[in-house]
Amino acid sequence: MAQITPDMTISSVVDRWPDAARIFARYGLSCASCSISKSETIHAGATGHGGGRVNVEDLMRDLNVLADSGKLPDNLPAASATASMGGMKMRGMAEQKGIKHVIAVMSGKGGVGKSLVAGLLAVGLKRRGFRVGVLDGDITGPSIPRMFGVREKPPVAPDGKSLMPSFSRGAIPIMSMNLLLPDEGDAVIWRGPMVSGAIRQFFSDVQWGELDYLIVDLPPGTSDAPLTVMQALPVDGVVLVTTPQALAAMVVTKAVKLVKQLGGEILGIVENMAYVRTPDGSHIEVFGPSQGLKLVIASNAPLIAKLPIDPEIARLSDAGLIESYESPESEELIVNFLERAPEKHPQVAVA
Ligand SMILES: Nc1ncnc2c1ncn2[C@@H]1O[C@H](COP(=O)(O)OP(=O)(O)OP(=O)(O)O)[C@@H](O)[C@H]1O
Ligand SMILES: [Mg+2]
Structure with a gap:
């Protein structure tokens, strides 16, 4: 069973798997750093800030690769394709x-x-x-x-x-x-x-x-x-x-x-x-x-x-x-x- 589910808050996931922040950022959810993430679920974040452009299925799959293996997945979306860092x-x-x-x-x-x-x-x-x-x-x-x-x-x-x-x-x-x-x-x-x-x-x-x-x-x-x-x-x-x-x-x-x-x-x-x-x-x-x-x-x-x-x-x-x-x-x-x-x-x- 998937360890990370869309109803979990972004901050609870990042607290437990700090590298998840990198995955969120690659999906355009660099708001993982902002205070909203304390109460915001992954689903709300992906459909809200991501403007509906975030592929929630891919995001969940990558998050769970991290949760299961402890390693970042190989094929994350390119950093340049996101809104993070400038x-x-x-x-x-x-x-x-x-x-x-x-x-x-x-x-x-x-x-x-x-x-x-x-x-x-x-x-x-x-x-x-x-x-x-x-x-x-x-x-x-x-x-x-x-x-x-x-x-x-x-x-x-x-x-x-x-x-x-x-x-x-x-x-x-x-x-x-x-x-x-x-x-x-x-x-x-x-x-x-x-x-x-x-x-x-x-x-x-x-x-x-x-x-x-x-x-x-x-x-x-x-x-x-x-x-x-x-x-x-x-x-x-x-x-x-x-x-x-x-x-x-x-x-x-x-x-x-x-x-x-x-x-x-x-x-x-x-x-x-x-x-x-x-x-x-x-x-x-x-x-x-x-x-x-x-x-x-x-x-x-x-x-x-x-x-x-x-x-x-x-x-x-x-x-x-x-x-x-x-x-x-x-x-x-x-x-x-x-x-x-x-x-x-x-x-x-x-x-
Ligand atoms: N290795 C070192 N040997 C001697 N003096 C140093 C060394 N490193 C820094 N200093 C001196 O310490 C002072 C503080 O260094 P610096 O201004 O680079 O720090 P900073 O982290 O940028 O500070 P701030 O947070 O104020 O921006 C400067 O006067 C600098 O010349
Ligand atoms: Mg300085």
Whole structure:
């Protein structure tokens, strides 16, 4: 007998089989993450939000494959065919604009080094010849422009309708709300719909040029703010950042759940501030022992880097010189990212 039936609530199914959220998302029911799902049955969800387009029979079959085997079925509807993670329209626009992959950097907790990892990814990929841009999705913080030492206001494009991004010293295009504010210190307090509107415009109305990767720095948290940004953009993959504190690890588990609910893929986990290197070469684990293994189990994604606390990072990012930072660990981050990434080699321009 089927373990999952249409009269069960979406949330009860997701609670018991967390991966079911991915199946719901693939069927266009990314509302598995919204509060309605607490009381909504699968049948109501599929016939309501799905606008009657959801094939309930197929959905039930796939859910029960998961319940019976513990594994996701092989032939789920393609992610691009659903309304999750930015939706079809934004995906189509990405193609039109020549932006191949949108990668979001996320964490549960604030201050763990999201912006740093977004910066290091961009810098490392650029060094390897990829075309990379950075979209600052944290509209309240100045981290990205500051780290890259960018102050120049994004100029209006020649068409008079769109904006050019600002460029870092190393020619990485960057767009941030902070660059549009009269004063760097001006905080923006906006409601969700305005944030999604702004983020969408950062994507659609900015002349990024052709990009292999657009790296998106998300705002902190596992609730509305990062969710709003992720839903506004056609995100392909997510890199999760944490520190070894148990608490941070727990919050990351929540982030993992959120990404799954949106039908997204976690490419890898970065453990930041994992240790301090002493002059004699040994490591001190300031924030306690690594939680890497726990995170790998919780997210089913690999640990792609363990970054030490490095005064050089703090110094260079404060000075706007993150592009000068080099370390074996940040190299490893790029190597491992590319192992998992959708695009493994830069397009070599033919002369
Ligand atoms: N491994 C590290 N070694 C030294 N300093 C670091 C390291 N990682 C981050 N920092 C510093 O810690 C501060 C917070 O980092 P960052 O801004 O990247 O975190 P965040 O997660 O983006 O924060 P927020 O949640 O506020 O957006 C920055 O000043 C950064 O330079
Ligand atoms: Mg940040």
